[in-house]
Amino acid sequence: MDDATLDERLGRLTLERKVRLLTGATMFTLRGDDEIGLAPMAFSDGPTGVRGLDFTGGPLMSLFPNATLLASSWRTETAQEVGRLLAEEAERQHIHVVLGPTVNLHRSPLGGRLFEAYSEDPLLTGHLAAAYVSGMQSQGIGACVKHLVANESETERHGVDSVVDERTLRELYLLPFEIAVEDADPWSLMAAYNDVNGIPATEQGPVNNGIVKGEWDWRGLLMSDWFATRTAGPAANGGLDLVMPGPTGPWGPALVAAVQAGEVDEAVVDDHLRRLLLLAARVGAIDTPRAWRTDVPEPGGAVRREQLTRLAAEGMTVLENDGALPLTRGAPIALIGRPALETACMGGGSAAVRAPHEVSIADGLVGATDGVTVVDGVAVRVRPRAGDFRMRVRLYGASGALLSDAVSEEAKTVGFMPDQELPEPVTRVVLSAVVPAGAMRVGVLGVGTATVTIGSSTFDVTLDSESSDIGGDFLRPPGWQTDVVLSEPTELVADLTLGGWARLGLVAEPTPPTDDEAIAAAVAAAATAEVAVVVVGLTEEQETEAFDKSTLALPGRQDELVSAVAAAARRTVVVVNAATPVLMPWAGEVDAILWAGLPGQEGGHAVAAALLGDIEPAGRLVTSFPSADGASPAWDVTPTDGRLTYDEGVYVGYRGYAARRAPAPAYWFGQGLGYGEWEYGAVTLAGSVVSVELTNTSARDSREVVQVYLDPAEDDQPIRLAGWTTVDVAAGGSVTVEVTCDPRAARTWDDGAWRPLTTGRLLVARGLGDIRGEVALPG
The missing domain is CATH 2.60.120 (Jelly Rolls)
Structure with missing residues (x-):
């Protein structure tokens, strides 16, 4: 819809009718207006699934692997496929806009909502988000990239002031939004709950108007997070276009009065509504109603089972493997642990959906191979949990x-x-x-x-x-x-x-067994099996919206269980059912570790496929795993006097570890073994393209993630990811891999402007703990 058409529609509306359209009609819907051909629109939470208009109950919908697990594939093709599939799920419920993806960074591993977000790196996050948005919007369903901006923790989330210097804000926290806007043009963004440098995100004119709508020339709709808007005039002037939810809120008569009093120019209201009408035109909610698809695969059907099993298994990451993986089909296996029977398939909060089923690891492995004995484990929860019954x-x-x-x-x-x-x-x-x-x-x-x-x-x-x-x-x-x-x-x-x-x-x-009973039974079962598979993990008690963690230690006596089993078993494999870093003091006692994330409704099938080698768990970590509580460049998530200061600046995650601003991590960002073995040859540079000869020296076809990092020669410039590519190579095969470096990684915000970084070296690596080659920048 062109500007002239938008202006003609606006001219038919009084101020009161304009303002009425800028607040939601209900919790998840917007009002329509027949005179201008505007139909009501419906939004739904994401990005793990499209729950629809009901927060509890409602229809059954597909439960996807969590964003961190999907990101661990490092494949933009995966993110784009997920966007398309979620658009199908939206079609089923007549949803116009899905509230995702989440592109906030994994600043501190204590963040309770990290499972919804992609990674600790802005470049990886931005490229995955752009692919997700492209996939979704190619089907005529709007994406909503969230939460703008510096919204990396949950403690006091409705009022915390995130104090971030401009360089850090530009280079890290705004960069994923910038990449998504430039590469995919998302039809909407969401303003966060928090303040940024003393100004609420919903009133953040320097960011919303100055950068996003100004510098980036973005034409989409900026909506509030739910119940985030606090004011009428300041929010309207600060770039917010839509208040959610409805039917009431701080706008309505207050915004009309602000316009009449001269506090807000009516042209500002017109701009907000123009953006709303453009969104409506894009999603088929103006003039001719869209024809909703009726051929969408069933949430629990065979098509979704294959897709969601594959997507989950491909992102799982092998952290350790002394020959124990893949498992031998049919060999005696002792499968141990409460998370094996009660597998956490999703995190808590607004990302949760009502799935057709949630396959446990026990059901998945027992169904995939003979010889599996299932043994309960120690308690992992401390809170009562609702049952699933009539x-x-x-x-x-x-x-x-x-x-x-x-x-x-x-x-x-x-x-x-x-x-x-x-x-x-x-x-x-x-x-x-x-x-x-x-x-x-x-x-x-x-x-x-x-x-x-x-x-x-x-x-x-x-x-x-x-x-x-x-x-x-x-x-x-x-x-x-x-x-x-x-x-x-x-x-x-x-x-x-x-x-x-x-x-x-x-x-x-x-009533479950006591922990002592569970450990004794686990040790007895492990002693008679060829391999013990112990499943440990977190639940929605730790990985949830509105609450942060206080430790990375596994809850309960899970560490004690692993050590006891490892001492009794011939071989021990540990599966970590968690979306974010955990401490693993027993890592040196076991033969293999598989990080499985929160794997969605087909989780048990996906874990079984990864353990047995039916699908290679070719994931690479998207977040560094600290070696101990507090041992990360950014740790604290608790505000002091309402302020959370990002003191670490640009040294977040692997950037800070590489600069020795924290002890070396237990596992680096980008680390992962898969089931292949790799030999890297000479590295060359032509323009922005890094080339390297790569050979799969194993007897298995495998996937590699070739990563390139920029190590600038300047002081106070951290190492940062500059580009990567994924490649499938047959057993014994060799290929020339080309990685194009993104110029948005090779710049710094300096004295109010971007300046390119032209000196230093490019590192070719499998995570910064395993550097395979380098080449100097020409300068």
Whole structure:
């Protein structure tokens, strides 16, 4: 839609009608306007799946591997495919815009939401994001690159002031957005919750207007993160185009008044609306309604199973391997660990989706090879967890009236969004379900006071809010639980008087073994098997929106379990079911380590394929793994007096390790073994292209990721990734690999302008812990 057409539409609207369109209609939808041919639009959270308009419940949708795992393939082709597949998922639900990808960097490994983001490196992140956006928007579904900007932690996320110098902001945190804008033109961006150098992101004129809309000449729509907007005039003048969610917010009459008072020029409002109408035209929500596809593969069908298994397995990373991998099919295997039976397939928060299934590693490996004995492990959770069973939900209003009486067939929890249509506000909820006989752990999730009844036992429970974050208790609700022994199936009832906005659910699961019992059983099983496969990891308790971690140590006694098994087993393989770095004090005691990420709905199938060599786990790390808590260039995520200062500057991740600003990492960014063996030949440079002869010296076809790093000759210029390429090489084969270096990596922000870096050397490496060659820059 050209500018003249946009202006003609704007001319039909009064100021009040213009402003009305600039705040959401509901939690995830926008208003339409028949007079200008504008249809309502629908947004959905991403990027792990397209959940749709329901935060809990809702339709079944495909659950993808987490972004960090997908990024570990280092393949832009993978990111582009994921964008196309997510567009298909959006088509199924008539969603116009998917809220992703997340391009914030892995600044500190403690960040709770890192699993949604690609990496610690801005160049890798930017190229993957651009490919994802291109894939999605090629199908007519809008992408929303988020969260602009310096939004790398969750603690006090709604008010923290990220203090970042301009060079660091430009070279690191804005660069992924810049690459996505330049290379893929995303149709929308999202402004973050935090302040940046004292100015809220939703009012950040120097970034939003000066850089993004000015220097980059970007024409898309800048929306707020949900509930992030605090003001009318300052936000409108600061470049924000759309307030989410609705139907109320800080704009509406306040923005109309700001225009009438001269605080905001009506031309500013027109620009916001012009961008909204352009988005509508791009996604098929203006004039002729778009024809939604009806031939999308089923979320749990064979097509999605193949795609999601392959995508997950290809990103998994072999960190250690003393000949134990791949496993021999049919050999006696002791599969050990709670995460093997209860595999974490996704993180917590707004990225979660309701999947058709989540295949555990136990189910995947048992189904893929004979001779597998499955043994439970030590506890990995400390919080009560909602069960997945048929649950009756009765809602009552303040008047005592029954507002709803329904059965939740599959949803683990229930919740109420601010825009939910009910005759009156819900003040009391009664949850009930039948619990099977046996030793059971039962309980309730929510905020408020509850009476919990199971058989003849009654418990009075108070569940206090645990978060000052808006929605924190919704994303990770408080809970209570107790152990009971039931002689027959018994009804569990929780009568809860609400005390805050939180998700609600029932706990009902078999009482697990004690940790001592679990370790003893694991050691016994490991001693009789040919190989012990121990699965350890994190859960949505650590990897979640709204909460950061306090340690990289595995929860519970998982380290003790690994060491005990390694001492008893002939061979020990450890699978790490986590999206972000963990400490591995037992690394020298085991024969192989496979980092498996949060692998999505086909996780168990993908892990089995990687362990058995059916699909090569050819991933390379996208984040450096520190050797100890605190041993990283950037660590602290807790603000001091509301300020989180990025004191490390441009020395984030591998840049800081290479400059010796932290002890050497346990595993470097870019590190990964795959199942091949590689010989690198001479390195040459022609213009911006680095060439190297590469030979696969193994007996297996394999994939290599050839990485090129720029090591500038100037002081205070860290090593940085300059380019890379992935290549598949047959066993014994040789190829000439060419890597084009991106000029956006070979520059520095100096005295208000970009200056090229022309001296130094280019390193060819498999991560900076394994440099294979170098060539000098011509100067």
